[in-house]
Amino acid sequence: xxxxxxxxxxxxxxxxxxxxxxxxxxxxxxxxxxPLQAIExxxxxxxxxxxxxxxxxxxxxxxxxxxxxxxxxxxxITGFLTLTTIHGxxxxxxxxxxxxxxxxxxxxxxxxAAVPILLNQASxxxxxxxxxxxxxxxxxGLTLVVxxxxxxxxxxxxxxxxxxxxxxxxxxxxxxxxxxxxxxxWQFATIGIAAEILTQLLPWSxxxxxxxxxxxxxxxxxxxxxxxxxxxxxxxxxxxxxxxPKQVGGKLFSDSLARIAFWLFLxxxxxxxxxxxxxxxxxxxxxxxxxxxxxxSVFFPSMMTAFTVIASLEYGARKNGGKGMLxxxxxxxxxxxxxxxxxxxGILFFFGGIGGITNASYNINLVVHNTAWVxxxxxxxxxxxxxxxFMGISYWLVPYLTGKKxxxxxxxxxxxxxxxxxxxxxxxxxxxxxxxxAPRRTPLGIAPYIPDAWNGRLLQNAxxxxxxxxxxxxxxxxxxxxxxxxxGEKATTQxxxxxSIQDPAxxxxxxxxxxxxxxxxxxxxxxAYGPQLVAQISSIQLTSPGxxxx
Amino acid sequence: MAKNKPIKExxxxxxxxxxxxxxxxxxxxxxxxxxxYLLVSRGATI
Amino acid sequence: MSxxxxxxxxxxxxxxxxxxISVVLLVVFxxxxxxxxxxxxxxxxxxxxxxxxxxxxxxGPFSTPGLRELGGGxxxxxxxxxxxxxxxxxxxxxxxxxxxxxxxxSDVQHGFKLANLETGEATNLNVQVVPGQVSKLTIKLDKPxxxxxxxxxxxxxAHPTMFGTLTVTP
Numbered sequence: 029x030x031x032x033x034x035x036x037x038x039x040x041x042x043x044x045x046x047x048x049x050x051x052x053x054x055x056x057x058x059x060x061x062x063p064l065q066a067i068e069x070x071x072x073x074x075x076x077x078x079x080x081x082x083x084x085x086x087x088x089x090x091x092x093x094x095x096x097x098x099x100x101x102x103x104x105i106t107g108f109l110t111l112t113t114i115h116g117x118x119x120x121x122x123x124x125x126x127x128x129x130x131x132x133x134x135x136x137x138x139x140x141a142a143v144p145i146l147l148n149q150a151s152x153x154x155x156x157x158x159x160x161x162x163x164x165x166x167x168x169g170l171t172l173v174v175x176x177x178x179x180x181x182x183x184x185x186x187x188x189x190x191x192x193x194x195x196x197x198x199x200x201x202x203x204x205x206x207x208x209x210x211x212x213x214w215q216f217a218t219i220g221i222a223a224e225i226l227t228q229l230l231p232w233s234x235x236x237x238x239x240x241x242x243x244x245x246x247x248x249x250x251x252x253x254x255x256x257x258x259x260x261x262x263x264x265x266x267x268x269x270x271x272x273p274k275q276v277g278g279k280l281f282s283d284s285l286a287r288i289a290f291w292l293f294l295x296x297x298x299x300x301x302x303x304x305x306x307x308x309x310x311x312x313x314x315x316x317x318x319x320x321x322x323x324x325s326v327f328f329p330s331m332m333t334a335f336t337v338i339a340s341l342e343y344g345a346r347k348n349g350g351k352g353m354l355x356x357x358x359x360x361x362x363x364x365x366x367x368x369x370x371x372x373x374g375i376l377f378f379f380g381g382i383g384g385i386t387n388a389s390y391n392i393n394l395v396v397h398n399t400a401w402v403x404x405x406x407x408x409x410x411x412x413x414x415x416x417x418f419m420g421i422s423y424w425l426v427p428y429l430t431g432k433k434x435x436x437x438x439x440x441x442x443x444x445x446x447x448x449x450x451x452x453x454x455x456x457x458x459x460x461x462x463x464x465x466a467p468r469r470t471p472l473g474i475a476p477y478i479p480d481a482w483n484g485r486l487l488q489n490a491x492x493x494x495x496x497x498x499x500x501x502x503x504x505x506x507x508x509x510x511x512x513x514x515x516g517e518k519a520t521t522q523x524x525x526x527x528s529i530q531d532p533a534x535x536x537x538x539x540x541x542x543x544x545x546x547x548x549x550x551x552x553x554x555x556a557y558g559p560q561l562v563a564q565i566s567s568i569q570l571t572s573p574g575x576x577x578x
Numbered sequence: 579m580a581k582n583k584p585i586k587e588x589x590x591x592x593x594x595x596x597x598x599x600x601x602x603x604x605x606x607x608x609x610x611x612x613x614x615y616l617l618v619s620r621g622a623t624i
Numbered sequence: 625m626s627x628x629x630x631x632x633x634x635x636x637x638x639x640x641x642x643x644x645i646s647v648v649l650l651v652v653f654x655x656x657x658x659x660x661x662x663x664x665x666x667x668x669x670x671x672x673x674x675x676x677x678x679x680x681x682x683x684g685p686f687s688t689p690g691l692r693e694l695g696g697g698x699x700x701x702x703x704x705x706x707x708x709x710x711x712x713x714x715x716x717x718x719x720x721x722x723x724x725x726x727x728x729x730s731d732v733q734h735g736f737k738l739a740n741l742e743t744g745e746a747t748n749l750n751v752q753v754v755p756g757q758v759s760k761l762t763i764k765l766d767k768p769x770x771x772x773x774x775x776x777x778x779x780x781x782a783h784p785t786m787f788g789t790l791t792v793t794p
Binding site for chain 3: 306
Binding site: 334335343353357389391 | 614
């Protein structure tokens with residue numbers, strides 16, 4: 029049954045709103061550096077002019093990666109999952125103070141990590157590969173952000189447990205179900221970077237450990253690094269499955285397959301981190317190949333998602349009079365900014381997924397590893413499928429939380445299209461540059477080896493970056509006016525919970541059982557990672573001292 | 579094995595979805611194939 | 625609960641077909657990749673003996689980095705990355721040579737990617753360089769020209785200037 033009538037308390041709304049505020053604030057700073065990086069390719073001395081404010085391209089790139097890929101995402105997601113827990117289960121959090129503590133830890137961690145980053149003592153990028161060494165406050169701050177998110181997650185579990193006691197046979201509402209799986213996946217996945225930071229990087233940066241093993245640190249990081257992208261993606265999928273069909277006047281095409289997809293993501297997202305290490309020296313090709321196969325397998329639930337979501341949209345479009353094999357798409361409510369943003373996010377994700385399958389393809393990685401292709405790919409995924417969807421969600425969520433009408437919805441639609449166009453231009457430029465041989469993470473404007481053949485693409489990227497900056501700030505202004513304009517028009521927003529074509533109660537009961545899936549998750553990780561973890565730990569050599577290069 | 583209770587199911591066949599995904603498949607095969615061709619044309623590494 | 629235990633999963637026929645097509649596609653890709661890897665010899669680096677990054681410049685093969693001719697058109701290149709340069713930063717081989725590269729770092733992580741940037745012709749030599757580990761790949765240089773090996777991993781402010789030149793003479 030659709031859960032639409034529960035009225036959340038003002039306190040709960042405010043709590044979720046605080047998450048959104050921090051997320052958007054982070055994006056507003058992180059987004060500034062993107063265009064600077066893009067423009068640098070055609071204005072090489074740009075960073076000399078910026079010196080008073082930002083010391084280097086790499087300090088900027090660290091801010092861009094940390095604020096966008098770690099802070100904007102984590103805060104938005106934990107806020108959104110608070111909503112899906114409360115509204116899905118139609119009850120308040122079981123121990124709100126626990127969740128407040130979690131949020132507080134996340135904010136504390138952000139502030140602690142911000143200090144060294146702003147002082148140029150942590151220009152190590154969001155992957156922080158040792159032996160490049162940052163201030164210990166950087167590692168500590170990031171740890172607190174992650175731990176804080178765990179604590180909020182525990183708060184969701186207690187709430188679910190309380191609901192379950194009162195509803196022993198009911199099917200878990202889909203949006204809550206998706207949120208719980210996202211959080212469980214996250215908590216399991218973050219064990220990798222927790223180990224990396226707590227057993228290597230933090231003691232090392234404090235002078236308690238004389239050296240680290242950089243290859244093993246990479247293995248620990250990427251244990252987390254791949255499921256990290258599903259932590260980002262699954263909340264967007266929750267919206268695409270659980271809210272968007274309602275927003276287009278349709279229904280979820282298959283509740284069962286939506287749930288199965290989420291279970292498959294839980295089981296298959298972690299045991300494949302080596303696909304980020306295909307050309308690492310210290311990992312055997314056999315294990316790289318096994319992880320490539322597993323990566324192909326996790327593509328499968330995304331293929332399922334593509335079908336189920338598009339079918340749900342088609343259902344709505346045809347109900348609204350849409351006709352034809354492809355022209356039905358025009359009958360979708362493109363004037364609704366939340367819908368437009370998420371549809372455009374889905375289109376960009378098509379290309380992101382194609383790039384992803386290419387990256388997963390074992391030796392094909394020799395063509396693209398560490399080239400500009402890679403950021404081209406992830407701007408289509410985390411910066412589009414995820415970010416543009418989150419923007420779309422906030423176009424109903426912020427009105428819901430504030431009791432106000434969205435300011436200038438026509439501009440919000442334009443904002444989504446600007447992002448779409450800017451991203452097509454930028455990511456096409458980056459993919460092409462990558463195939464031409466341009467490295468990533470490099471201010472190409474000052475690289476002595478760049479050929480003239482790249483100039484056109486560098487200009488293209490600069491264009492795309494500027495368009496994206498405009499789109500980002502248009503988004504921020506629309507939300508800020510909506511939320512803070514005291515004279516803004518009031519409105520009550522309904523949370524658009526989708527019904528499914530098939531009654532959820534009629535799908536198999538095993539879809540609501542946790543134990544088999546949790547066991548499968550654990551087993552697969554043990555099989556896919558166990559032998560290499562044992563091998564790498566038993567041959568660990570803590571020989572790399574820290575290099576505080578910036 | 580018990581059968582489903584009869585559910586009032588709308589008679590909706592997602593043909594438009596199939597059309598969209600056919601386009602996706604073609605694009606996927608073409609773009610993936612292009613990068614694979616680059617790999618193969620660049621030669622052996624062992 | 626137990627009353628619903630035997631409810632069958634219903635999958636729309638179109639969606640079932642899509643799932644089958646997806647699996648077939650993935651199998652085709654796996655096959656293609658396996659053919660390239662295990663039959664055409666286009667494979668990824670495998671672990672070599674460990675080295676100590678703190679002493680690697682002073683003892684062992686990397687203390688005298690550079691090209692060594694093995695005869696019959698075969699070469700070995702020992703390359704030490706560090707402090708924003710490659711040692712050696714220039715090499716030259718005749719066209720048709722087969723070169724086995726061994727690369728390590730004396731400081732932080734680097735990358736190593738070999739391509740003719742001017743013409744856009746790349747090789748498949750593209751590896752991560754990790755202190756303590758040795759990255760090994762062998763390639764045949766069949767086209768003459770000037771190739772650059774560039775660093776592809778952030779290694780400090782001077783990263784964009786880190787490159788070397790390999791000349792393949794006709």
